[in-house]
Amino acid sequence: MKEYKIGDKIWTYTIGWDRHLIPCFVCNGSSWIIVKPVGGSDADEQKVRCEYCSRTDSETPGRVNEGYDYKLNVRQVEIEGVETTRNKPSEYKYNIQSCSWNTLSAGKIFDSEKEASDVGKVELEETKVRAEADNISRKKNTLITHAWSLGYHQRMIRECRKTVEYHRKCLGLPTEEYDAWLVKINSTLKEKNK
């Protein structure tokens, strides 16, 4: 592998990202909601801060995050530090500050802008594909969570019913089926007596 030294100017790239913000679908991007009581007049209207976008993202009122926009940054940097292992360069550093620096791995050092850009473009596409797959999987997981809680609550209702039945039996009270039967009989009788 080609070796570089302090002072060499090389090309590298990073994959950056920006949040993809869309107008909040609850307050229509205004970050405020007008609340009016049912049957009230315009004078009863009140303006309240939209809970949805202010809670999910307080820095950008009226907007919510809908994934990320990835972009490629290609630039030239000067090598400011070289770490060696067994007398061979193992890591290059640039932008060295008093207690921080950026690290360059061997696969991200290029002699020309074109090389850095070509390799960077491939990684950018891979990042986008991975992010899209993550998005799909997150949406799927959300659906699974909803389906799971639906099943969970249905199971809890069935179990609670069994518990109620048990305690009713202990007290010699009629079962829920018996109650349901009574309701049905009563309404049938009422219909007949009309």
Ligand SMILES: [Zn+2]
């Ligand atoms: Zn909102």
